Amino acid sequence: MTSRRLYRILLPAVTFLGGVFIQLLLERWVSLGIVTTLSLVMVLISLAILFTASLHILESIESKFSIVDKNLNSKFDLVNEKLMDLFSRTGLTVNCIEDGEDKISYIRAAELINNAKSSLTAVTTWSPFQELRPNAATKEYVNYYDTIERKITEFQKNKGVFHRRIIQVPEKYVDAPLEFAKETPFINCLKHTIMIQALYPRSCQIRKSPTLLNIHFTIVDRRYIIMPIFNFNEKTKGIVRHGALIYGDIQKDFVNYLESIYNILDSYSRPITPDSLTLINYISNNTI
Secondary structure (H helix, E strand, O other): OHHHHHHHHHHHHHHHHHHHHHHHHHHHHOOHHHHHHHHHHHHHHHHHHHHHHHHHHHHHHHHHHHHHHHHHHHHHHHHHHHHHHHHHHHOEEEEEEEOOOOOHHHHHHHHHHHOOOOOEEEEEEOOOOHHHOOOOOOHHHHHHHHHHHHHHHHOOOOOOOOEEEEEEEOHHHOOOOEEEOOOOHHHHHHHHHHHHHHHOOOOEEEEEEEOOOOOOEEEEOOOEEEEEEEEEEOOOOEEEEEEEEEEEEOOOHHHHHHHHHHHHHHOOOEEOOHHHEEEOOOOOOOOO
């Protein structure tokens, strides 16, 4: 590297001194007119040599900067890929869905459940006669529970647990049957789940526990989390579904936390059997 720098410094100096020396010799032996002509020729030749050398130097510099630029672009691309990969592995995404007349949160939840490949874990709370809430049996609601039934049947012969559900109930119903006023998609889904549990207890488990946390969630394939949002209905003095939060959790930190809640509830739970559900006559003083 040092020799190249000396070459680049000495080349112009030697060329200049050589030109001066030759010009002195020519002035001594050759006439003035010829000397002038020869001097101009020598200057032009020298300039051509310097110009050519400069071009080579510039091409060399440009080539090196081009290589550096490509290397930097390649490194930045690699860093960007690494960051995107890191985000995809650690990022927790969330989609907030508010229901309108189309009940889109049920539609999206049913799509995720329908695509389940390995597991469905659910925790819900139950209160008596909640099936009498307004709009409790929309077509989206019906399809949601039909989808759950279909997936339970599809994976009923699994060697491991596919579907597990804990229903949190008021204290008085822990050892008493759950009371329903009418047949609904929800109670039909519970009956189907109880039947599959009796036939294939390895793949399907449904239990009830006292209400410890007012929380609802469904975990699909230990990857997606569906958490419904509720609001209070002044007319009926009850809660109604407003929408849902749907999380994507590749790293499974949130999934692990919710599964720990499931395990806590499970330690207080007991199986739901066919005798755990009952239909009763219900007379309401409220107009719904």
